[in-house]
Amino acid sequence: MEKTVTVSAPVNIALIKYWGKRNDKLLLPLNDSLSITLAQDDLRTVTTIQASPDFPTTCLWLNGREEDVSSPRLQNIISGIRNFVKEKCGENIPGIFGWHLHIVSTNNFPTKAGLASSASGYASLTFALAKLYGLDEENLSVIARTGSGSACRSLEGGFVLWNMGKKEDGSDSSSVQLFSHTHWEDLRVFLVVISSSQKSVGSSQGMLRCRETSGLLRQRLLSVGGRKEDLIEAIKRKNFEQFAKLVMQDSNEMHAVCLDSYPPLMYMNDASHAVCQIVHEYNSAIGQTVVAYTFDAGPNPCLMMQESISSDFMGLLEYFSGVMKNGTWKGIPVSRKYPS
Ligand code: 2P0
Structure with missing residues (x-):
């Protein structure tokens, strides 16, 4: 009866830095930033989500440790994806929507290596939830951004621009691929x-x-x-x-x-x-x-x-x-x- 999905998302490195927010809750930046996405074989977060009508509650494990699912950033992602599903499905919301989730996320690099894992972590969580509920990839970066700003850039490969956007609700603060990974191969x-x-x-x-x-x-x-x-x-x-x-x-x-x-x-x-x-x-x-x-x-x-x-x-x-x-x-x- 249950449904399980597994995805992975890469780490990105900022070439033009995101440093300063104009809105601390919605994680809206003060400037556009630009990044390069690294190869997933070397550095990535893998996230598996299982939804089941038998789970009494939603739980999250990060690198083997249980985390608090009530954290605002995690809730931003879950509610962002759920609102998206509601908008798309109208009255025909799938049954799976009411089921609790078990979320397991692990990095294939040491967490103590001093590398930012929040970008790949929130990007993979967003992508996994979208896949679970059958959403396509459009607009996901706006949702990933509300988990950790730089996560919006990990939903694309190659060279990526995060447009700061102008709107107060953050709906235009999203990422776009400028050049693919094949553009500058050496x-x-x-x-x-x-x-x-x-x-x-x-x-x-x-x-x-x-x-x-x-x-x-x-x-x-x-x-x-x-x-x-x-x-x-x-x-x-x-x-x-x-x-x-x-x-x-x-x-x-x-x-x-x-x-x-x-x-x-x-x-x-x-x-x-x-x-x-x-x-x-x-x-x-x-x-x-x-x-x-x-x-x-x-x-x-x-x-x-x-x-x-x-x-x-x-x-x-x-x-x-x-x-x-x-x-x-x-x-x-x-x-x-x-x-x-
Ligand atoms: C960046 N950094 O552009 C900059 C450069 C660090 C230095 O994005 O508060 O974890 O979650 O939005 O994304 C690190 O900050 O901050 C970062 P939040 P985030 O990559």
Whole structure:
């Protein structure tokens, strides 16, 4: 009698950062952001949902641990999908709609690796619920966004734009694929794990503090749209030099905003700064920009380069203390097809 679905969703890395919300409840951003989706084989969340008329209640297990299903973000996703089904089906709501759910979600990467798992986690939950109730893929990013902002970008492969939207209800704040995974096939992404400890200030808190105390964030909002347009052009032309400069500048600006908040947020550590220096020294020695870095709200660098130099550069990185290659992950952009 029961029905079971399984899906997976990938991790994405922001190239133009989402940093600051205009609405904390609906998770509406202050600016457009742009990301690259990583290969699902390397980094993904797998979610299985079973619906049964025999379950007395809905339960959720994340990486083997039972979680509270009343959390507002989880409820945003469940109610968002259910409202969608009601709109589509009218009077003919399927019987399964009244059944409780058992939701099991696991990451195929260590949760303590310091990698954001909320994007792939909420994206896979949204996609699994949609599949359970027979919804198509349209508009799902608006719902995934209400679980975790960056989750809306994990519903597409390749290079993805999250349009901040203008509407107060967030119905136009959604993601769109700009270029598929085949557009820039020799681009490689390496996630280097410098530290696996939990960050002291989470992204949501950090964004709030920056909005309330950083003058530099207001300055950033005046120019980040132009940088995004330039980056789209660089990706379109596969101009690595331009791409790298814009990506590194945006990461540095986000972290400058964090330092400008009060009390200041310091997500990067000495080893992170050492990586930045190594990248710039290497580029300077080669005479052109061949490696780029970006950092999310943590100390672990995400490095991008073309395949031809990757073994050279990653080999070199191994020799520096604090930046050992232990736990390095590799990824490429992926297609938007989901295994089931
Ligand atoms: C991003 N980050 O664009 C930015 C860059 C971290 C640094 O999105 O509050 O977990 O759940 O919407 O999506 C991390 O923040 O924040 C993030 P919420 P989320 O990827």
